[in-house]
Amino acid sequence: MIAEPIRFFNRYTASVETEQIYGEKWLRWAYETPAGRLAVAALFKRAWFSRWYGWRMDKRASASKVLPFILDYGLDVDEFAGKPSDFASFNEFFYRALKKEARPIAAGDDTAVLPADGRHLVLPDVDAAGGFYVKGAKFTLAALLGDEALGREFAGGAMVISRLCPVDYHRFHFPVAGTPAVPRLINGVLFSVSPIALRRNVGYLVQNKRAVTLIDAPRFGRVAMLEVGATCVGSIKNLFPEGRPVEKGAEKGYFTFGGSCVITVFQRGRIRFTDDLVAQSARHIETYARMGDQLGMAR
Secondary structure, three states, rough: OOOOEEEEEOOOOEEEEOOOOOOHHHHHHHHHOHHHHHHHHHHHHHHHHHHHHHHHHHOOHHHHHHHHHHHHHOOOOOOOOHHHHHHOHHHHHHHHOEEEOOOOOOOOOEEEEOOEEEEEEEOOOHHOOEEEEEOOOOOOOOHHHHOOOHHHHHOOOOEEEEEEEEEEEEOOOOOEEEEEEOOEEEEOOOOOOOOOHHOOOOOOOHEEEEEEEEEEEHHHOOEEEEOOOOOOOOOOEEEOOOOEEEOOOOOOOOOOEOOEEEEEOOOOEEEOOOHHHHHHHHHEEEEEOOOOEEEEEEE
């Protein structure tokens, strides 16, 4: 069986590209073979496994992985707020800060921005969507939000799934200006959020551990923002001032080591996503774009 590549649309080159997958052989074994799926169920989805791996990435010896990683994946060190030699561990490098000018925030009170670097899939109406990563594969908002009442409040709403690869900038930001509530933790397991796994079972996104923050946004109504953990993600760190207004693009928090995901949900009729995101998502293709770039406009 020939492994199906992961392809995405690059907003900046306007072309479809093939993803360079970190740990691809391991991921394909884990989610595409019977033995691997048994190992995922018995071991890799467990929180203690990810804590153990995160502990390894916090060790000083892990800093030796930083320069080879930068070279292998062609990262732009000029964007870094610090020097590559400054990181005391691989985890410090992984959740590195960037220079402010490296991620300009799209202007306009009626403009929502992407909350993270990564590959983005949008659903203008979650209830009407025929499938997310593959046709016929979807989940309900009530299951995602872990609350039936919230599921009804956001029924027919619009959703963007922002998937962060290990090579991406791993801090996440507010997509709109508003007042965020205290995050609510939903405990769960830690499956991979790579399309290799999600094409098999998109329900992993509602089984994984996640944090839900509701944002009262003057231009966009109530917005739900979720950070979703995944295999080898040591933790989700929310750092924002709870209950106090924040600006669009303000830093919300970061993930420690591992691929991960941010999901943003808008109430029905409150946003119109950009045309490129909608067009590619209709083909089940993610769009690569960076934090602070335009996500859509308020309706």
